[in-house]
Amino acid sequence: MRRAYTPRIVSVLCLLLVLATALVFGQTIGHEFVNYDDGEYVYENPRVAAGLSFTGTAWAFTTVHAANWHPLTWLSHLLDVRLFGLHAGGHHLTSVLLHAAAAVFLFLALLRLTGDPWPSAFVAAVFAVHPLRAESVAWVSERKDVLSGLFFMLTLWAYAGYARRPFSWVRYLPVAALFALGLMSKPMLVTLPFVLLLLDYWPLRRLSPATGGGAFAVPRRVVFEKLPLLALTAASCVATYFAQGEAVAPIDLIPLSARIANAVVSYAAYMGQLFIPRGLAVFYPHPGSGLPIEKVVVSAVVLAVVSTLALVWRRRYPYLFVGWFWYLGMLVPVIGLVQVGSQAMADRYTYLPQIGLCLSVAWGGAQLTASWRYRRLACGAVAGIALAVLIGLGWRQVSYWRTSETLWTHTLASTGRNFTAHSNLGDALAESGKVEAAIVQYRKALDIRPASAKVNYNLGNSLARKGQVEEAVAHYRRALELAPDHAKAHNNLGIALEGIGQVDAAVVHYRRALEINPGLADALYNLGNSLARKGQVAAAIAEYRRAVELAPDHAKAHNNLGIALEGIGQVDAAVGHYRRALTIKHDFAEAHNNLGIALERMGQADAAVGHYRRALEINPDYADAHHNLGVALANRGDPDAAILHLRKVIEFRPGHAEARRILALLLTQRGK
Secondary structure (H helix, E strand, O other), X not given: OOOOOOHHHHHHHHHHHHHHHHHHHHHHHHOOOOOOOHHHHHHOOHHHHOOOOHHHHHHHHHOOHHHOOOHHHHHHHHHHHHHHOOOHHHHHHHHHHHHHHHHHHHHHHHHHHHOOHHHHHHHHHHHHHOHHHHHHHHOHHHHHXXXXXXXXXXXXXXXXXXXXXXXXXXXHHHHHHHHHHHHOOOHHHXXXXXXXXXXXXXXXXXXXXOXXXXXXXXXXXXXXXXXXXXXXXXXXXXXXXXHOHHHEOOOOOOOHHHHHHHHHHHHHHHHHHHHOOOOOOOOOEOOOOOOOHHHHHHHHHHHHHHHHHHHHOOOOOHHHHHHHHXXXXXXXXXXXXXXXXXXXXXXXXXXXXXHHHHHHHHHHHHHHOOOOOOHHHHHHHHHHHHHHHHHHHHHHHHHOOOOHHHHHHHHHHHHOOOHHHHHHHHHHHHHOOOHHHHHHHHHHHHHHOOOOHHHHHHHHHHHHHOOOHHHHHHHHHHHHHHOOOOHHHHHHHHHHHHHOOOHHHHHHHHHHHHHHOOOOHHHHXXXXXXXXXXXXXXXXXXXXXXXXXXXXXXXXXXXXXXXXXXXXXXXXHHHHHHHHHHHHOOOOHHHHHHHHHHHHHOOOHHHHHHHHHHHHHHOOOOHHHHHHHHHHHHHOOOHHHHHHHHHHHHHHOOOOHHHHHHHHHHHHHOOO
C-alpha cells in the first residue's frame, strides 16, 4: 500500500542518510592505505600513480590487471590520483561519497518502486551503516563495490520509472546504459536482470494480477526488455572469465563437494551476520574439506526452510519471496562454486545481496504491525534502536581499517590461525620498524604454510635486518627453491652472502637476478658494489651507470658511482653524482661526506667543511665525517675544534690509527 509523503520528508530522509554515512565512515579520511591490494591498485601501480590522462584512460579500458576488467573503477582511481595525489585520505573520501550516494539512490529507488517512504528509508539506512559495509567502503581497493553499487541503485531507480509506464526507448535506454556502467565497475552485477524480474513480480506486479495473487503470467514485453540486459550480462561473464582465468582455483585444489558445502554454510553465515554482526574480518580462510558435517546440514536445512516458506507464502508475503531470492541470486557469482582466491567468504560480497534480506524484514515488519494501535511509535523505536546499535558497531568496525597493523591484528583476533593475516601483519610490522614482532608473525605464517616463497623471502629480509644473516640465507634459499625466478630473493641472498664474506657467491646471485629481471636497479647497484670490492672498478662503474640509467633517482647508486669515478681520478664527474644523490635525498650523510672529500681535493676547503658539518648534523655519530672535518679544521688553523672532532672519531672507532696519529700531533703542538 502506498503511503503519503512530501518532498520535504524525502529531502530530510536523504539528508539523514548522508549524515549517518558520514558518522560511520567519515573517520576513514584519516586512515592510511592498507597493505592488502591497495599497493597493486593505487600506490605501487605506476599506471594509476601517474594520474588521469589519455594513455591512462586507454590502459583502463584495455587492461585485465589484478584479474579484473573494470575500466570505470580504474578511471575513478586515476581521477583520485589526479585530484589528491597519493594522499590516502582523498581516496577514502571518494569512496565515502560514492557510498552515501548509493544509499540515497537506494532509498529513492525503493520509494519509486513501492511508494512507501519508511520501509524504504529503513532498508537504505541499514545498507548505509551496517558493519558489513566497512570492507567495501573503508578499503580503497574495493572502490569497485561502491562505484558499481551506485550504478546498481541508479539502474533500479531508472527501471522503476520505465516499468510503470508504456514502453519508451527514452526511458529504457538509461536502464541499459546504467547497467552497462555498473558492469564496467564490477562484474558482480551480472545478476541484475534477474533482480529486475523479481521486482516485476513485486512491487511492480507485472507478472501477476493486480491483487498480487495469481500465477506467474509473463508478458512478452517483460521478456523482450530483459534480452539486451542479458546480452550485457553474457558479455561481462566472458570478459570476467578471461580476466580471472589464472586466479580461479582448480577443482583438484578445492573439490566440488567442498565448494558446495562452503557455499551452503556461507549463505547461512551471511544471514547471521546481518542480524548479529560479530567476528567480522577482512579475510576468512577457506576450510577446504574441513567443514563439520553438522554445520553444513544445519545451514542447508535453514536455507531449505526459508526458501520453501518464501515460495509457499509468495502470494501473502510477496516481498519475502522477492527479498529472499534477491539475496540467493545475487550471491551466486561470489558464493565460491567458481572459487577465485583462497577466502571462504568475504564481507564485501554482501554489499548488494543483503539488500534483499533487509527488504523482506522491513516490509514484513510493516505488514505484521499493521493492526497495532501504536504501530508508528513501536516501529520507530525499534528501527531507531537497531540503527543506533548498527551505527556504533559500524563505526568500531571501520576503525579497524585505520592502518594495516590494526586491520590484521583485529583479523587474527576474529579468526585465529590465519596465514594471510599473519603474513600481512608481519609485512606491516616490518614496514614500521618492528622487526622482532614481524619475525614472530612470519614464523606463525610458515607454521601454517611452510611452502610460501613470499613469507620465506620476507622472513629472510627481517632476519637480515636483525643481523641474523646465516638464518636469513637459509630462508632466501628456501624461497628460491619454491620460486627459482624470484629476482629480489636472488638479489637479497647476494647481499646476505656478501655480508658473511662470500663475495663470489653473491655476484652469482646478482647476475642471476639480472637475468630474470634486467631492469632490477638494486641488483645492478649491488653487483657494482661487489665488483668494486674485488678491485674491478671499471666493471663496477659500468654497473652503476646502468643502475642510474634505469633508476635515475637511485641515490645510493649515484653516490657509489661518484666514489668509483673519484677513485680513477674523475673528480669533476664524481662531484656531479654526489650532488645528484643529494638532490634526490637531502639527508644523505655519506654523500655529504664524500662530496666534502671531492671538493677538498679540488681546493674548495670552505665548501668541504660545510658538507662535513651537514653530514654530522644528519648523523652525529658518523666517525669518518668527524675525521675529515677534524683534518680540514686542522689544515685551516683551528686545532682546538679539530681536536674535539678527532676525539669523537676515537670514541666511536677506538682503532682508527690515522685519527690517533693526527690527534697526537695536534696535542703535541698544543703542549699536551
